[in-house]
Amino acid sequence: MSQVALTPRSQPTTVWQLRRKKVPDQLSLPADYVPTDYTSLPTPEEPKKGGGLGIILVVVVLFLVLAAIAYAVWGQSGGEEDLVPTQVPTTALTIDRASMIVSDGKLTAQISITTDAPDNSQVGAILLEDGRPFEFFETDAMTTTISGGKARLIIPEMEGHEDGRKSSEYTVQVTVASADGITLATADEAIEIKGDALDRFLGDTAVTPIDVTPTTTTDPISGTMVPTPADGSTPVTQVTPVQPTAAPGGVPVPLDNVVISRPGIVYTTPFGPANQRGNVTAGEIARIVVKMPVNGEVWYLVAISQSGQSGWLNSSTIDLPATEVNKITPVSGDAPFAVAFNGGNVRSAPGGDVLTQVDAGVNVSLINRSSDSAWFKIKLPNGSEGWVVGQILTINPAVLNTIPVAP
Numbered sequence: 001m002s003q004v005a006l007t008p009r010s011q012p013t014t015v016w017q018l019r020r021k022k023v024p025d026q027l028s029l030p031a032d033y034v035p036t037d038y039t040s041l042p043t044p045e046e047p048k049k050g051g052g053l054g055i056i057l058v059v060v061v062l063f064l065v066l067a068a069i070a071y072a073v074w075g076q077s078g079g080e081e082d083l084v085p086t087q088v089p090t091t092a093l094t095i096d097r098a099s100m101i102v103s104d105g106k107l108t109a110q111i112s113i114t115t116d117a118p119d120n121s122q123v124g125a126i127l128l129e130d131g132r133p134f135e136f137f138e139t140d141a142m143t144t145t146i147s148g149g150k151a152r153l154i155i156p157e158m159e160g161h162e163d164g165r166k167s168s169e170y171t172v173q174v175t176v177a178s179a180d181g182i183t184l185a186t187a188d189e190a191i192e193i194k195g196d197a198l199d200r201f202l203g204d205t206a207v208t209p210i211d212v213t214p215t216t217t218t219d220p221i222s223g224t225m226v227p228t229p230a231d232g233s234t235p236v237t238q239v240t241p242v243q244p245t246a247a248p249g250g251v252p253v254p255l256d257n258v259v260i261s262r263p264g265i266v267y268t269t270p271f272g273p274a275n276q277r278g279n280v281t282a283g284e285i286a287r288i289v290v291k292m293p294v295n296g297e298v299w300y301l302v303a304i305s306q307s308g309q310s311g312w313l314n315s316s317t318i319d320l321p322a323t324e325v326n327k328i329t330p331v332s333g334d335a336p337f338a339v340a341f342n343g344g345n346v347r348s349a350p351g352g353d354v355l356t357q358v359d360a361g362v363n364v365s366l367i368n369r370s371s372d373s374a375w376f377k378i379k380l381p382n383g384s385e386g387w388v389v390g391q392i393l394t395i396n397p398a399v400l401n402t403i404p405v406a407p
Helices: 053-074 194-203
Strands: 095-105 106-115 122-127 144-147 150-156 170-177 185-188 216-219 224-226 255-259 264-267 274-279 284-294 295-302 312-313 336-338 342-348 354-358 362-368 373-379 387-391
Touching: 095 170, 095 185, 095 194, 095 264, 106 122, 106 170, 106 194, 194 373, 274 295, 274 312, 312 387, 354 387
Parallel strands: none
Antiparallel strands: 095 106, 106 150, 122 144, 122 170, 170 185, 216 224, 255 284, 264 274, 264 312, 284 295, 295 312, 336 362, 342 354, 342 387, 362 373, 373 387
16 A cells, blocks of 8 residues: 655644633632621612603693694695585475376376475476386476476376286375485375276276267356267266356356365466465365366366365366256356456456456456556456456466457
């Protein structure tokens, strides 16, 4: 075996060994060393009670003050404001009447309301079947506006509608909204459907307009030809005026002690636009002065015993047998006639001397009018003439422009 020779280090290696110094068995102390007596030292003072709690309270108060200042500065610098709900005043809404009648061979809904909403607020009405919208009426006629806290909707049936169902409940829903479309109030009311209107609504029978061709029978009081219906029954409301006059002597014969059957509104005229004179409720007692057919409906000129108000009331609010209806004097408001719905003075000129008086219900001829239509020159049934204020007359708006202005 060969051997490798190792080169010796050039410098010798020095090994240092550290030895621990021996600790003597007893420590030697200086000769002048005196031990300290710790029991004789003064006792350190204890911290005063409450000092730490006071500091904490000061810090908390300071924090709250800084937080309040920061909140105020942050709120004024555009931070989000707390939203405080605005309380919208409650709008009152009452449905005075909701009924369905047959008018001009069509079913027509008549809805009258009272509300404290501002004038020109929008009023809309829909028919509901078991609480769901039921398409039955012409949509163009389902809106109107408020005037003097009142509104009236006359809505005819639409073509091709579905028939009603005996098992369902039908109501009208009326909504009042502001001019900018914000809903102010909503109310529901069961719609009243009776007689021929109910048959038509349910599709049980077709309603045929009554043949109003006059027969040879003339009413000796009203001077009207009485039409004979196709079924041979006694006519109730359909009359064809031949010469619109009042009863003999110019004073109609009233029908007294008539009980109002359902709520209604008393108007200054059955023609539109009309002013409302007040309301009637079921059970009130009325005197019916005359009756007037207008656009397929019949209106009664009434005087209400309890309130003393007078004006025109729709005949649908009063249930009368045919024999009683036939006793009521018929009048007409067609050109050039008008009906006095309130008694008044007949004068020699507008504001002049009193010549005579005209009674409520008298049908008069219109001769002239003042330029502002505040006064009308009339001819009474007895032939006398004079001027009356227009406020006591029931004048068809279509008639007004046909009356010449007095020179």
